Amino acid sequence: MRLVLAGCEYADTTTLVNAIVKWGESAMGGTFGLHDHFKIPHLSHEKLTLDEQAGILALSPNVLKMFQLYHVDYHLSESFYSDPHHIIIGLHFDEAGYAPRYFGYGMKDVYGDRGRFYLAVEHRILKMAPDTVLVQVKANPDVIARRMKTDPYENQVVREEDIEPVLAGFEELYERSVIPRKMALDTSTATVEETLAEFLTEIKPRLSETDRLRMLTHRQLQR
Amino acid sequence: MSTRVRLIHEHFKIPHTVGHPAELTEEEQRQFLALSPSIKETVQRHNLYYHSSDPRPNTPDRFVIGLHIEDAIYGTFYFGYGGPGEEGDRRAISEDIEQRIMTFAPETVLVLVKASAEVIAERLRREPRSNGVLKEKDIAYILGRFEEGYANSSLRRKIELDTSSSTAARRWTSSSRRASHTLRNKIVSACL
Numbered sequence: 119m120r121l122v123l124a125g126c127e128y129a130d131t132t133t134l135v136n137a138i139v140k141w142g143e144s145a146m147g148g149t150f151g152l153h154d155h156f157k158i159p160h161l162s163h164e165k166l167t168l169d170e171q172a173g174i175l176a177l178s179p180n181v182l183k184m185f186q187l188y189h190v191d192y193h194l195s196e197s198f199y200s201d202p203h204h205i206i207i208g209l210h211f212d213e214a215g216y217a218p219r220y221f222g223y224g225m226k227d228v229y230g231d232r233g234r235f236y237l238a239v240e241h242r243i244l245k246m247a248p249d250t251v252l253v254q255v256k257a258n259p260d261v262i263a264r265r266m267k268t269d270p271y272e273n274q275v276v277r278e279e280d281i282e283p284v285l286a287g288f289e290e291l292y293e294r295s296v297i298p299r300k301m302a303l304d305t306s307t308a309t310v311e312e313t314l315a316e317f318l319t320e321i322k323p324r325l326s327e328t329d330r331l332r333m334l335t336h337r338q339l340q341r
Numbered sequence: 342m343s344t345r346v347r348l349i350h351e352h353f354k355i356p357h358t359v360g361h362p363a364e365l366t367e368e369e370q371r372q373f374l375a376l377s378p379s380i381k382e383t384v385q386r387h388n389l390y391y392h393s394s395d396p397r398p399n400t401p402d403r404f405v406i407g408l409h410i411e412d413a414i415y416g417t418f419y420f421g422y423g424g425p426g427e428e429g430d431r432r433a434i435s436e437d438i439e440q441r442i443m444t445f446a447p448e449t450v451l452v453l454v455k456a457s458a459e460v461i462a463e464r465l466r467r468e469p470r471s472n473g474v475l476k477e478k479d480i481a482y483i484l485g486r487f488e489e490g491y492a493n494s495s496l497r498r499k500i501e502l503d504t505s506s507s508t509a510a511r512r513w514t515s516s517s518r519r520a521s522h523t524l525r526n527k528i529v530s531a532c533l
Contacts, residue, residue, distance in 0.1 A: 173376045184359040188387035
């Protein structure tokens, strides 16, 4: 299964993806490669120390822009797509949604324009894995603001006063996406279990034939 | 060849890791050097893979300086990452990068550019580079590692050029003669 999940910080994308991976591994077998490290400064599988995060945040926009270019490109390579499962969180959405506003690069019509980059990444995904499903995870601004206050992240990106425009930006990116298999999930009032159930309903008609066969085979082998 | 080489990728030597559109400023170099070994490892790995991907359309020529050979040597020796058995082990990464090169551009020519230890030391003293990597005491060892990287490379088309006493023009004449049998527009150069 190939998924790209995207959503504003505090939309609970990470919580949902962990539930999806757990379901996927039990339904299809195997191990799901999960990449949730595209949000500056959290650019690693392992949790970076505060010093390391500070080091990344101290980098100039020029350097960050190139690092993120290499970073995104690396995760779209054939070695990842030769695996049966590849799940990525944020990726080009985070770049287009956050870089121009918070990290000083990727502005429209300048070198490294993240709007153009966004489209280039989408076409690359479709070339590498046309069965990819895009999942937009969203919540309303009040809920995002409340989660931000009750359970703040280290070095979070989004500021409270920007929640609405950032959400609107993510919405626009989702609408612009050329990935034909897509769905939007709203976590404002739903529990993780309820959102997972909605995901399972929505993913069924979007699953590739190979994934359906994997599920059937796995079910047979479990008997 | 009546062609124009659009870009030469010479940005694999920490902290000189971004080359387009401009070199890093002194401040940017300082910021890069302050990153932890683990982050340097990750960034450099991504840098290597980005520059050994399938050729972009309309770019028949690709010139890359240093790439995996340089990163494997300097990363392990000076920057504390990529050692045997560690995350991002540079032996494994180097093999993978060479496989990618052989897949995407099997006509690639590897050029080892070298000079004697005395000449390197003299150049190092006469014209030191901003945030240069090499230390004078390590020259012999590092030269040996580059020889090793060249010898162990699985790229089939290889050329060695010794710049100890020759001029650039003489080197070009000599290399173009040798390269005429092998050159097909892709060059990976490994040098100090």
